[in-house]
Amino acid sequence: MRAILCVILLSAGCVVVRADEAQVRWSWEEPHARVLPTGDLEWAPKPFEFDPGESTRYIDFESGSDENDGLSKLKPWKHHPWDRNAAGKAKSCRGAHTYVFKQGTVYRGELEANESGTRTNPIVLTRDLSWGTGPAVICGSEQVTGWKKGADNALIPEPEKVWYADIDWAPRNVWMVGEDGVVARIALARTPNWRISDPDDIKSEWWTWKNPDKPFDNYTTINGQRRHLAFDKGHINTNHPQDFYVGAIVWTTKGWVMGSPFQARVIAADREKGSLTFAGQWGGEPTYKIIRGCQYYLEDKPHYLDSPGEFWFDRKGNGGRIYIRLPGDRDPNTVRVEVAKRIRMIESRGMSHVHIRGLTFRFPNIYWNLTAAPYWVSRESIDSEPGCVRLLGSGTNISVSHCTFEHVHKGVRFKAVGAQDGIDEVAVEDNVFSDADSGGVELADGTIYSDVTGPMGRLYGVRVMRNRFDHIGIRPDLFGQGTALTVSYAETAEVAGNIFYRVCAQGIDVHGAKQNRAATHRPFTRILIHHNKAVDTLLNNDDFGGIETWQGGPAYVYDNISGNPGGYRNWDHVLSPDTEDRFGHAYYLDGAFKNYYFNNIAWGKSKGPSGKLANTSAFQEIISFDNTFFNNTVFNFVRGSRRQEPQAGRVKFLGNVWQSMGLSVFRDADPARTPPAGNDADSVRPRSTFAIETDAYARNVFYDIGVGEGFGVFEPSGRWYKSLEQFREALARYQPLAAEVGVMANEPPLLDAAAHDFRPAPNSEARGRGAKVFVPWSLCETVGEWHFYPIRADPTRILDEHWCMSPYYALRDDFYKLPKYSLTGINITLADYHDGPLENWTTGALHFNGSSQYAVLKNEDIERPVTMSVGSRSDNQTRTVSGSDLTNPQIHTSSFLVEIYFKAAVGQTEMVLVQKINGSGYVLGINKAGGVTFATSSGGNTVWLDSRTVVNDGQWHHVIAEANRKNKTLTIYLDGKQDATCPGFGGDVSLANDADLYVGGGPNGHYLNGAIDFLRMARSTLADSKTTIEELYAWEFNGPFLYDFNGRRRSSDGGCAGAIDMNPNPEISPVTPSDSPVP
Structure with a gap:
């Protein structure tokens, strides 16, 4: 092995290819909203333009004739060819055309869109600004x-x-x-004849269940099945006949969590006892509880008119x-x-290259059976989950833009329902969604709750940009919540520039990678959620977030605003009126992993700590880990952070401003009932229950902090710490990644937070406390990611933070038990970690002495099998995963790349950066000429590639070495440009070996004299990751995490803590990231 290594490092010469140096801009660089300097966003849609294709047809429902040729405004058709009522020439038309609907007319018909255009000539449904006045309406009534x-x-x-x-x-x-x-x-x-009179409790005029004997858990049995039993003698009594109640639809809230109202048929009434009997939300036996104080009303009986x-x-x-x-x-x-007459408006089982632009949708019907479960449960009707523009199947290059959806059930619903279906290149942009009963937009893969193994329909690339949503979700379908925007398990998603106002559930609800329990392989996810504003959300449910992420990342959530998340629970107010009555969060990570939240603003109406308006928390996590919250601004909540099931550790709170918290800042573990109870529990419970050593709290700024629950709680015991100093001292005992926590300001750090001016005050203690955090651009099938910052409890442990949703990432509760590939430093001490260029909150670069130090990952740890559980809770099977089915740094026949940010001493040669080789394998190192060498070996054959540029100059360099097994090429990218390429092995040979993975040298020498700040490995190429070297480099060295909410580049010290940095020169306007040069 040593001989092979020496040959590789001494080699020279190969094909060199220069990269194109043209500047490229990407969507994530643009705000897609109007950014106000105080920390606000305004809707900024792109203007509508009439852009017809190669062939145009005209439609005037009120004055046209299907016998016309449809070629001009003077001879329009009445019907679109997709309408079953079309006749004559209109009916016979096929192909890729631009169909122009006359403005000021109302089209009353249903379009079956099972036809596709081409990429260069899509089918377009639109309007012409010069033909008619007013909206071009497609109407369901x-x-x-x-x-x-x-x-x-x-x-x-x-x-x-x-x-x-x-x-x-x-x-x-x-x-x-x-x-x-x-x-x-x-x-x-309906009865009562309610209206919305309280904007924070939109159900205040509903009746409430009294349940006088037991506040909850009241049930009865009907035909052998358990059903809800709920009591309200004041309104359910002998003053009305039996048929006043039986057969009605009851809409009722529920508990303990996710309390959105659901609809059920009343199947029995006991007027003497004042009770009604009905099924649970999922159509069968109850799974939630009808609690004393839950709100309800009755509808759909002639008695109520x-x-x-x-x-x-x-x-x-x-x-x-x-x-x-x-x-x-x-x-x-x-x-x-x-x-309302027609449920379906534009309906498809499969369409591609179809663009719908500038139309207005109004007044659709809904399925008659209001209590129908979704088709995948009931097999009753697909129309139980409708959409004005609905695709249930496959499609590519579909856009819905500049449309208005008003007084509808749901605007856009795309779902890849079939096991082999796929939806890609979806754009929903510049639309208005208002008064939508069930939701605004839903984009989903084909999974349903019972799906565990594949195949499943896939959702690939989606963009939801610059839309406005208001008054959404008041009457969701049975399994729904009333969410404005849902994206379920897209491979890549960008959600930006959207404005949400008065939404009954979440404004944004994005699920990454795959659903919980699914044993499918989802190696690549990239989610961007930025420059969105969601205000007055969760009006009709709880236990959600105004902006919410789930499951696998990476997800980049930045420059957003979430204000006044609701989550009011009337039953909570009835049972305990002197406590907080809401359970809603500005941002919710519900089993969300590898998320970066930065430059966001969260504000509440009331910090409580009790009352109907008390906003629960800015950040809520459950089970989640590998998440970083930095440079966010939080104002006016009961708690700043709220974390449940934090046993995995791996959370960072850096450079945030926390102003006006009513009860505590960090509720990052379940608090003990009383301070003495926490102290008692701490004396008997082991600290090792939570991986606190992997957490980081630093550079935060606090002001106006209530201590009803203590400043913070973070330990398994739930012990309260009443002050910042006590919290810091206790945290430091675990020697985590960072325990500085922050400072308590003497004056408000924000200029005028009550007026929603979130700029730093002139003398704010937030100055110079902003966090510089390195945020890698996501890659496909990442198998190792090391940032080289020290765990002070064990500086030889170099934490692995890779994330990849392999098949064995099935049950989210167990994700923290799955393999991470932390390196072990040899002869490394805490003193070897120095300040690095990528972070300022820790000593984030590991220096190697060039004589005795390196890091290692044992092959036995790489190859250790994984035992996974597959199936449902009732039907669970155990499976062992090993060999090439493991997602790890062992390279078999796949493509792979190594990304590293390092510096080598001037003149150093013949050293290892990364290697795993014993006959077969791979090496990345510095050769005799001072350049980078990338080599792969298999079966005694070796292919190596040398960079054209030297790197042994004492400066920091970014290198990606890529082996594309499909194209049989090796490529070196150096400092953001392609530097060299040559032929390499194909996918017919394996690089697998039994050697350990070494970094910075090894037991046989070739030690690095220099430092490493970041190292990552992925079993993919840049192309597999749907990116380029230019985009990756622009993100990592000039991305939005290096700027503030206003698009101002932060200073080298991190600038101000919080979302908005202080402008050192008010005469100079902020710039967007793309306006500044890449370093």
């Missing part, structure tokens, strides 16, 4: 006329005030459109009679009444 007065149904109160009409369809939604165009929703008949602004439909077959009372008891013959 019909205008009903000919109303007659007087209800003939004896169950309807005050029948003389009720109007009716007979129609041949079954509507679930009705709207009144006034003379001024203002739309009023007509509610399905007792006030203006309601309707009820008496269904007979496919049609029936609609009864209505308009606001003010107006005559419906004098206004426009839109009665």
